[in-house]
Amino acid sequence: MTSLRPQVVAHRGASDREPEHTLAAYLQAIEAGADALECDIRLTADGHLVCVHDRTVNRTSNGTGIVSTLELAQLEGLDWGSWKKLSQEHGDYGTEVPDVVDTSDRSHLLTLRKLFSVVADLDRPVQIAVETKHPTRYGGLVERKLARLLQEFGWDRHTPEKPSPVRMMSFSALAVRRMHALAPTLPLVYLVERRMPVAMIDGQVPAGVAIAPDVEMLALNPRFGERIRARGRELHVWTVDTPEQIRVCLDAGASVLITNKPAETRKTLASMLVPA
Template sequence: MHAEERPGGRPLVIAHRGASSLQPEHTLAAYTTAFDLGVDGIECDVRLTADHHLVCVHDRRANRTSNGTGVISTLELARLEELDWASWKVLDDGSAPEAADEDPERGRILTLRRLLTSLVDQNQELLTLIETKHPTRYGGLVERQLVTVLREFGLTIGDLPNLPHVRVMSFSLLALMRMRGLAPQIPLVYLVEAAAPRMSFDGSLPSGVNAVGLDVRIVRRSPSVVRAHQRRGHDVYVWTVNEREDVERCLELGVDVLISDRPRDVMALLD
């Protein structure tokens, strides 16, 4: 049985790092824009700061998505809050995002606590995909801190009405096994890149993991992988689905979840 409820049988559409084609990734604006679009859920990456706050940043370093430099894990939250995390963004049409001068949070680094507060305020059962990034100097502390924060919001005891439905994802099998031990009621997603271990291609997953997150390049090259996981009853997530051809391929294969930088365009195609 699939865990994810699919409206009208279509795949769920998840905003990758927020609506990241429309707003700077991992900013609060990227997520509030996604909420306004009516997405089925959101995705974020989390890293620990030097003072052990979980922040929503994809890269190991601050260089690409801020006006600062340095490794996230070596910088304290107060230093990261001094940086501008928005002005680097150039939209698909070559323009910069519209500045919201009245928005004091624009350009501010987003903590996981702030994102979860915004999600809970939606009073919706939005699918919330949280990826823990590894390797990191902090090892298992990432998952321990994640469970601590999720517990503050009542999000470690399974899916509840009118609250985000959390799924924890990782390329690290060890990270997923830590999560299974710390919060066994949170469903897990094993992420698989194009250069993947063979186990993922026969549809097998580690014990306690019932969903796979496939690189869209795998789906293009080997659609049989999707069917192999479906035969075993696994949910199939695909990232990052931005092009019409990939949307149509995933729809034909019956995947459960599409993770996209362009959720507005993907929803329009599906509708």
């Protein structure tokens, strides 16, 4: 057993309780004591960074279409939350859409700028793990837009004296390298979903970049985390929702747990760890 608690990162907010990527989900995660918030970002047709996971809006809104072909005003006109209530009450409702549009924070589209503003105004430190989604028609423009927004908030430089609350993540090694060039001191994370030699990973991303495997992959290959840490890299793990998965991560020496259930994960960690 260990006394070191991994950082608890709310995956798309407290997405087990609230519609993913909505302000309500992130406020719930903050209230639950999450150390950090994870978000996926995509670029709209008119150049805005929005918090949406899928390439299309079909699954998480009452609309249809590809995010990158729609303008911000079009996306803001959609209901991003009522699907969650229907899913919780009736299970998967397939192609059905809600009859009544929810106008609360559970249904508004969230821009990355708004999420940054919310975190900047908090009375306690909360970090943000920003995942840039690829492939995309806009290529490197996503990272360039992110770098500009970080500059606006003064979060593009990371030093021990003034750490940035933001880290960038991606399944694209090219995107990680691109972000390293744009903001050389910003913390970075390379997401991996299949087993690959650690030496191959070293060749794809710069030194110091954290590595984040899927928890199921880590469970099947427990020494993978040991090899990652032996290279001087932090081990982040996604998506960790059960006590069994949390134990796998603790045994592997993970620094970060990305979870849909931040409140439950914090409680489970507290019960598993020896007080410092």
